[in-house]
Amino acid sequence: MTASLHLDAVRVAYDHRAHAVLDNFSLALDAGDIGCLLGPSGCGKTTVLRAIAGFEPLRAGRIQLGATLLSSTQVHLPPERRRVGMMFQEYALFPHLTAAQNVGFGLRRETADTRNRRVSEMLATVGLADAGGRFPHELSGGQQQRIALARALAPAPALLLLDEPFSNLDGATRDRLTLEVRSILKAAGQTAVLVTHNEAEARAMADHTGVMHNGRLVRWTATRAIIPPL
Numbered sequence: 413m414t415a416s417l418h419l420d421a422v423r424v425a426y427d428h429r430a431h432a433v434l435d436n437f438s439l440a441l442d443a444g445d446i447g448c449l450l451g452p453s454g455c456g457k458t459t460v461l462r463a464i465a466g467f468e469p470l471r472a473g474r475i476q477l478g479a480t481l482l483s484s485t486q487v488h489l490p491p492e493r494r495r496v497g498m499m500f501q502e503y504a505l506f507p508h509l510t511a512a513q514n515v516g517f518g519l520r521r522e523t524a525d526t527r528n529r530r531v532s533e534m535l536a537t538v539g540l541a542d543a544g545g546r547f548p549h550e551l552s553g554g555q556q557q558r559i560a561l562a563r564a565l566a567p568a569p570a571l572l573l574l575d576e577p578f579s580n581l582d583g584a585t586r587d588r589l590t591l592e593v594r595s596i597l598k599a600a601g602q603t604a605v606l607v608t609h610n611e612a613e614a615r616a617m618a619d620h621t622g623v624m625h626n627g628r629l630v631r632w633t634a635t636r637a638i639i640p641p642l
Contacts, residue, residue, distance in 0.1 A: 414603040415478030415495075415570040417441040417464070422473035424456075424463055432471065433459045434627045441605065441620065443478070446597060448606045448618035448635070456627040457607040461573045464605070465498060466491035477570055497569035501576040503560040505548040511535070511559045512544030518567045534562035537596060554585045561593060565600060572597070572604040578613060590616040 417440070424434040434456050441447045449457045462468045464475055466482065466489060474484040477496070482489050505514050512531050519527040535541050538558040548556055557577060564572055577593075578586040594617050597604050606617055614621045615635060623631040 413570065414443050414601055416443045417571055417603060417605070418476045420474050422463060422475060423471040424459055424468050425471050432627055434463065437473070437627070437629055439622055439629060439632050441603060443603050444601045445619040446594065446604045446606065446617055448608060448614040448621045449624055450608060450611060450614045450621055451624035452609055455624040457624055458575055461498070461575055461605065461607055464571070465496050465573060466494050495570040497564040497567065497572045499560055499564045499572065499574045499577050501579055503556050505556055505560060507548050510544060511540065511546050511548070511551065514548070514559055515562045515566050517563060530566055534566045537565070537600070538562045553581050554589055557581065557589060561596065565602065570603065572602055574604060574606045576608055578608070586613070593617070
């Protein structure tokens with residue numbers, strides 16, 4: 413089940429430097445909503461995702477997912493216990509595994525029947541029900557991206573983090589897939605946070621958009637997202 417996300421006065425700094433990568437960073441996202449962090453390279457967007465995922469400790473503040481405290485100055489839940497999925501810019505598909513095997517990679521602890529059923533559901537969800545036997549090099553960039561999304565959604569995370577997932581695609585494919593991915597996430601009721609420097613992506617994908625500057629959230633507003641026709 414997806415969950416709400418709250419970051420309260422979060423501070424992240426490396427090597428005890430006086431300058432914080434994130435400073436007094438707060439936001440709230442309701443369960444099932446998609447948030448977007450928008451800003452130039454170096455403003456701290458990816459650090460927000462890393463802190464939520466558990467890869468960066470906090471110097472101050474707290475991060476809560478639903479009723480679970482993920483991070484504070486006293487608590488640091490390990491990444492594998494956070495029920496947070498991630499989808500990266502590079503997709504990171506295993507080249508020696510088929511599309512179906514890639515989607516099922518995070519389900520290795522499930523029974524074979526449960527894993528196969530979930531893989532089939534996810535392939536159908538992303539519109540690639542017939543592509544399970546193909547290898548990544550046999551798929552287009554857009555198809556690879558959808559397989560990466562299916563793999564991220566397969567374990568049913570409470571929160572999905574997307575780090576510039578469309579930046580390697582050509583303009584036409586990117587425009588189409590932003591709408592497709594939004595539709596998939598909304599149909600699943602998936603809480604998600606997207607990081608991008610592309611304002612058009614933010615408008616197309618997000619329910620709420622945050623503008624970042626020098627490690628701070630300077631604006632967090634509702635977005636008039638573009639909903640594709642049924």
